[in-house]
Amino acid sequence: MIKPHEALQNSMSFAHDYNLQIPILLSPMAGVCPVSLSAAVANAGGMGSCGALLMTPEQISSWVKEMRESSNGTFQLNTWIPDPKPIRNLKHENSIKKLIAKWEPEVSNPPDNLPSQDFELQCEAMLKANPPIISSIMGLYPSQFVSSMKNNNIKWFATVTTVSEAIEAENAGANAVVAQGMEAGGHRGSFIAENASENMVGLFSLLPAVVDAVKIPVIAAGGIADGRGIAASFLLGASAVQMGTCFFRSPEAKIPRVWAEKLNSTYPEDTITTRTFSGRLGRSLRTKYALEASSLKAPSPAPYPIQRHLTQNMRTNAIKTNNLDGMQAWAGQSARLALDISASEIVNKLWEDTKSILG
Numbered sequence: 540m541i542k543p544h545e546a547l548q549n550s551m552s553f554a555h556d557y558n559l560q561i562p563i564l565l566s567p568m569a570g571v572c573p574v575s576l577s578a579a580v581a582n583a584g585g586m587g588s589c590g591a592l593l594m595t596p597e598q599i600s601s602w603v604k605e606m607r608e609s610s611n612g613t614f615q616l617n618t619w620i621p622d623p624k625p626i627r628n629l630k631h632e633n634s635i636k637k638l639i640a641k642w643e644p645e646v647s648n649p650p651d652n653l654p655s656q657d658f659e660l661q662c663e664a665m666l667k668a669n670p671p672i673i674s675s676i677m678g679l680y681p682s683q684f685v686s687s688m689k690n691n692n693i694k695w696f697a698t699v700t701t702v703s704e705a706i707e708a709e710n711a712g713a714n715a716v717v718a719q720g721m722e723a724g725g726h727r728g729s730f731i732a733e734n735a736s737e738n739m740v741g742l743f744s745l746l747p748a749v750v751d752a753v754k755i756p757v758i759a760a761g762g763i764a765d766g767r768g769i770a771a772s773f774l775l776g777a778s779a780v781q782m783g784t785c786f787f788r789s790p791e792a793k794i795p796r797v798w799a800e801k802l803n804s805t806y807p808e809d810t811i812t813t814r815t816f817s818g819r820l821g822r823s824l825r826t827k828y829a830l831e832a833s834s835l836k837a838p839s840p841a842p843y844p845i846q847r848h849l850t851q852n853m854r855t856n857a858i859k860t861n862n863l864d865g866m867q868a869w870a871g872q873s874a875r876l877a878l879d880i881s882a883s884e885i886v887n888k889l890w891e892d893t894k895s896i897l898g
């Protein structure tokens with residue numbers, strides 16, 4: 540049984556190992572990772588993050604350059620392990636297009652060559668940028684890349700959603716695992732896409748089970764949004780926390796206001812998990828598109844990334860027109876706790892509250 544002061548010490552020793560003042564990591568969030576947010580979190584003593592999934596090698600290297608110009612703090616680069624090449628079914632895609640056309644008449648076409656971003660080139664660019672940490676989601680890096688990270692003294696944090704994935708990650712050489720509870724905003728990181736909705740494990744069960752199963756540090760993620768959640772995670776054995784949604788109302792996150800403002804009135808049951816934006820399961824606000832496209836009457840979503848391409852125009856135009864209902868408005872189940880203050884104030888408040896709970 541871990542005592543409160545031991546839980547705090549454990550997290551401070553993790554922070555020390557990774558040159559942090561505060562064991563709070565900003566979630567790597569593809570599409571929502573402006574340098575402004577990472578720099579604010581890192582300058583407050585936490586860890587910045589770049590979700591590089593949608594970035595070209597040049598964009599990865601300019602993100603890192605700008606980050607280094609804005610902060611001396613620690614940051615991680617992150618990308619997704621690719622799923623097997625999806626099988627196209629044009630007839631089915633057409634039925635999905637009809638549904639999407641209700642929201643955006645100009646439905647986008649997936650390119651012939653999928654995936655459109657090159658995983659190997661992203662890995663090369665991440666290595667070249669030489670960050671302190673590279674993290675993964677949706678699977679494990681190939682062993683050759685793991686060796687390259689180790690040769691360059693780059694640490695690897697692997698996102699896991701089950702105990703068996705955590706054991707696989709430890710055996711593959713991960714330096715820490717990010718245990719992602721199903722409360723998390725954004726995509727669920729199951730190694731196998733088809734397992735995502737079946738293996739919906741909540742953080743209260745996942746975290747102690749993973750802590751008991753592996754020897755490497757465990758970082759808790761999913762629905763953590765205030766000092767209570769951080770303290771509870773540390774008492775359940777986490778060495779650090781990774782948080783995304785709780786920063787969305789800060790000006791540095793730069794998400795559309797209509798999305799940020801909705802969070803304040805979002806109860807846990809006002810988010811849903813759905814494959815209708817990208818083809819991979821993710822947690823979003825309960826918007827009209829998400830609900831209608833997830834209904835039993837709707838055609839089932841195409842596999843990732845076909846569905847992501849099909850919804851591209853809808854999502855882009857929804858942002859342009861400030862229409863929440865067509866946006867891919869990811870949000871974790873604790874969205875309501877996100878505060879409308881600067882990201883550095885959020886980090887400081889989270890940490891003060893955690894310390895006052897754990898003594």
Ligand SMILES: Cc1cc2nc3c(=O)[nH]c(=O)nc-3n(C[C@H](O)[C@H](O)[C@H](O)COP(=O)(O)O)c2cc1C
Nearest residue numbers: 566568569590676723724725761762782783784871
């Ligand atoms: C908008 C958004 C995008 C995300 N993109 C990624 C990603 O590219 N890579 C990744 O490892 N995790 C990604 N995640 C998941 C986060 O790493 C983390 O698990 C999640 O933010 C934790 O839940 P919370 O948002 O409730 O704090 C994303 C989450 C959100 C909200």
